[in-house]
């Protein structure tokens with residue numbers, strides 16, 4: 001039984017018991033409906049309690065039902081029946097009440113919660129809006145300002161905040177059910193509180209505020225529709241009657257349900273779940289990891305150390321350079337201090353995390369490390385010598401991982417006598433914040449070494465993706481194609497600011513040239529120098545960036561790169577000097593500059609990614625198309641509502657992608673050789689989703 005009932009002294013206790021999250025699937029809805037029948041039939045019941053078994057009040061709708069025909073009773077109807085019940089209902093919230101779960105609680109007359117409870121309407125994150133009265137009841141109960149913030153952001157509030165805004169009537173320190181029964185018995189004697197829907201309009205209604213908040217939401221949403229739509233529904237709570245507001249909410253909900261954005265976000269959601277199960281690692285037992293050694297205390301090493309210490313690992317951090325080690329240590333301390341200032345960590349927790357990092361001045365101290373993550377400078381000779389040392393120093397069974405971006409990890413492993421323990425763990429900068437972790441499978445890597453990295457990644461809260469070995473792995477290999485097209489487009493006639501604008505309009509937070517300026521133009525320059533020896537002469541060489549490098553325009557850090565920057569200001573200003581450099585470079589290359597349309601910019605950049613993604617998939621570098629999506633969603637700012645590049649390809653049609661690739665191939669056959677897999681999919685009527 002997913003809903004159980006029990007009567008105690010005239011109080012009906014209705015318990016939702018549908019693990020793991022008490023989702024409001026068809027059986028639960030019917031169960032609550034049956035409880036309402038009982039109340040109608042049994043006049044000895046004077047009050048009722050709705051409570052969740054386990055850690056959730058209710059996590060909301062059952063997403064597995066999305067896109068399928070729902071069974072009756074539908075949630076909106078059930079909730080209006082609940083709200084109009086003959087006896088007062090008390091929602092006893094002992095954990096998370098999310099989405100439909102919170103809408104259910106809003107339809108009860110009273111709400112009490114434990115201190116650990118959290119409440120929110122996260123529908124916008126899945127491309128939806130609350131669809132069972134949430135956009136009408138929440139503003140009426142707590143005011144339109146806090147409600148609009150909660151509903152358009154999807155962020156939950158904790159019990160304390162919920163009490164402050166009037167979402168819950170009381171916080172219960174002791175036994176929740178006992179407190180609920182006590183309150184129910186009190187209300188059973190006589191209750192004069194009106195249902196939330198009877199409140200005429202939110203008490204803090206303020207049209208001027210709404211107008212300015214709408215602008216904020218449009219900017220924040222960056223092309224995502226659901227927050228804007230959610231706002232529209234919330235605005236109905238003061239402009240329309242409850243009945244009309246609910247009707248409008250329903251229309252918007254159905255519109256969102258049918259949208260491509262909702263499908264993209266659901267794909268992103270399920271892909272993230274699938275990341276916990278990496279194909280090929282099923283059944284492998286991760287090795288026990290307590291102590292992690294980190295080599296190199298630079299940008300990446302210190303970020304990795306922060307991530308590991310924050311998740312409870314003991315970290316030993318080493319750098320050959322004493323100053324680098326000291327400043328790495330200082331960076332770690334500062335980061336945990338900032339967490340305290342921002343209220344993310346308690347003082348004690350921050351001190352404990354800082355204390356878990358020990359700076360060591362000899363690699364010999366790594367003899368008890370269970371895992372070592374190497375993040376020293378990107379040079380093969382140095383990496384090899386470091387791994388030879390690790391081979392000598394570390395205990396048998398220790399996993400030895402490199403954070404290299406491009407180097408051949410098989411070659412690095414050859415410096416040891418235990419290549420089966422050597423793998424890649426490729427973090428993204430800043431390593432303590434970016435969620436992506438590429439786990440790189442070397443030729444001889446054992447599955448339990450890889451599974452160990454996946455287990456550590458899970459504890460760090462990362463999205464781990466398994467990648468085969470190739471230059472750049474999944475992410476940087478595909479990114480290179482994207483980046484090249486951006487440079488070629490500039491040579492062909494577009495400006496960097498046009499290209500960035502098109503990619504921002506697509507939904508990226510930043511365009512490729514803004515990213516270059518942020519990362520530093522020198523980084524890519526060094527990459528190009530490393531590739532000089534092996535670059536195919538047929539490859540079109542993007543030359544403008546070299547000019548900028550020669551001029552010392554290295555990006556934000558030098559005040560100028562592709563853009564110009566003013567002191568103390570990160571705003572990127574288009575620079576006529578750069579336009580002159582680009583025009584001169586096009587002329588030098590013999591390219592007649594032409595008008596490049598926004599569609600061409602978007603298609604060349606995205607199709608180059610998809611085509612390379614198809615090659616990554618057919619070569620087995622990525623096991624699933626969704627792994628490529630995950631890499632771009634979590635490591636490169638691909639808009640979640642687009643679902644990732646491979647999902648996007650399916651959404652617009654792989655035939656359309658191939659047609660574009662063939663069209664572009666006519667002008668650059670080297671860059672645009674169609675992937676065999678893409679051709680096969682079009683011939684056979686398949687999709688990338690077939691490879692999930």
Ligand code: NAI
Nearest residue numbers: 296297298299300319320321324375376377378404405429
């Ligand atoms: P960094 O230059 O900030 O730090 C490298 C550190 O390694 C320096 O402090 C240096 O003193 C130290 N070091 C040099 N030789 C050493 C040795 N033999 N033993 C111990 N420490 C030594 O470099 P960054 O950016 O942190 O990169 C480190 C590695 O991470 C590179 O392999 C890089 O390709 C990779 N990586 C970098 C990313 C980034 O965005 N910066 C992203 C992902 C990977």
